[in-house]
Amino acid sequence: MRSLVATTAVALSVVLVAGCGTDSDSGDAPASSSSSTPVAAEPAVAPAPTVTPAGTVIEVGNEPEGVVIGTSGIAAVGVRRPDAITLVNVRTGTVIRSIPTSGAPRHLELAGPDGPVILPLETSNTITELSFDGTFGPIATGVGDLPHDAVRTSDGTLVGTNEHGGGALFIRDGKLVKSLPAGPPQPGGVAAVGRYAAMADVQGNGVFIYDGTTMTEVASKRIGTRLTHAHALGDGLVAFADTDGGAVLVERITPQVVDVSRIEAPGKPYGLSYDARTKTLLVTLGSSNKLRLVDMTDPAKPRIKGDVPTVQQANSVAMDPVTGIVAVTGSAPGEASSLQIIPADQLPR
Template sequence: MKRFVVALSTLALVAGCSPEEPAPAPTQTPAAEPARAPAAQDPVGTVVPLPGAPEGIVVTASGIAVAAVREPDGLRLLDAATGVERSFVPTVGAPRHLSLAGPDGPVLAPLESSDELLLVDPANGATLSTTRGVGRQPHDAVVTADGTTVVTNEMGGGAVFVRNGVVTASLPAGPVQPGGVAAVGNYAAVADVQGNGIWIYSGPDQELVAQGPLGTKLTHATSLGSDLAAFADTDGGAVYLERITPDISEVARIDAPGNPYGLAYDADRKLLLITLTESNILRVVDVADPASPRIVADLPTVRQANSVAVDPRSGNVLVTGSDPGADSSLQIIPAESVDAS
């Protein structure tokens, strides 16, 4: 069932906006946030210290994990199998979410405090490019199939488009406070943490093409292939699977009580991984049939499990424990623990 498509007159208005003419500032309401987690109980697998209250994490096809950390701000490059640090890349301000432009990188790291987007080589930590002026407090970024980078402009609203390291377009109109974004073919599907649903942008055309209400208040998003994406309804205790064509149609709702937040997709095993921050749980969901998702396991995690990623070589699952104290950590869940579910 098609949810809602933006009318052509609305598209024309949005396309006519320029970075110099931002949309009027909307009334702000509290954004969706993860729960403050209790102490962890017997997390599965191996737990290693990871200083800096880590948030976003990605794992390359070569087995390099990259985690975004704070104080000192930067990226920690890790061996995904052991969690041993390979190197540290300092940044001006702390990145929050990370994504990969390709299976082996580079890593896209939006810096919220300096309004920059870094492109970093995960093999050696070299900064390949720095794009300035990517909105106000850029929150997340992905590369669509045509090669356009779409950055969510969290405190400015809307999206910023980057090609070859240069900002080529900015659309202030749209989501009030955009958070997570998923690349779905040529489209970028953006979640609004203020509760205004999802917004679909075309990478090739650099324009808003669809919008629809979804859930209560969303935070994160992840791609499940060429036309599917998952959205964490953090305030609503659910994860939604949506087909993006770019019309928006609901495929399934997955029960996820307790402030679902981190999302990752294991394409080989067709598993969606969801962190439940209120209970330090990783919910494993079989989405081989997206219309009939099946919860197969709830695995105990480290405290404050805000982010999750999959090692494509081994199938191990990596979870960041983002507790700002001395207990911040990385959990490595072996593939057999997930498979045994």
């Protein structure tokens, strides 16, 4: 049975300057429906679950997508129509507040262990940051065409993916200081590895590496079928969801891209998260309504711990780095307001 928690609206007088972007399609969709446009990897269209999702499910807002959790146990969840960030205490399972934004959030990243949250707002071509107390940081406007994901490299540069414009975006002190053309013609997820940003291309062109300090492309490699998300694992490693290839690919960034291992993940793998304490990789299997946990103690020989039943079309996942509680967003029609919270003792060991 679904546990419903009413969202407490908080009126915040925060003004973000909107751009000309139109609302994006769901998933990492192609920039055009033209037959000449290469097909991009997209999230699964999942059937209704046949197994009750683990843990509890609460309401957080419409069409939840990206989710991150800080060391305080507060989760930030990106929702749409109306566009907002919903803050949730995953340790108590309660909604704290909803913070309106002037564009639709998609991927969310943490700039530090307890924030701020790096917040690309796709439909207003804006990238900003948001602390867990609801305070916005510098606001960079006029940023590319549908900025999809962004990470902070070790020198403090925000490196973002210009999904519909191709290539990379570089932001310092709240200003777009440089943009590079493709590179990846339609970049999706990105992960920070020291001074480098490792970027996945959803049209099947593999991985592109950018140096945040010099703001240059320094390496690339064609891997997998069509990638979507990327997540850093520490020690120079990055996991890439090969959504159309049914696998997660683990690569070492030197900054050259070096193959380390392949993890079988049938069912359109999409969302990724990582628990450094237990060296556990979490992967959403969107089309089968499952969350897969993988032991990464030996990155060259990953071991699948097991699967957990999720809400319909589990797109994104995050883990509380202190308690091990997991949060999963369900993004399918009819489950569009769901955030699944799974206690650590319900996860495979």
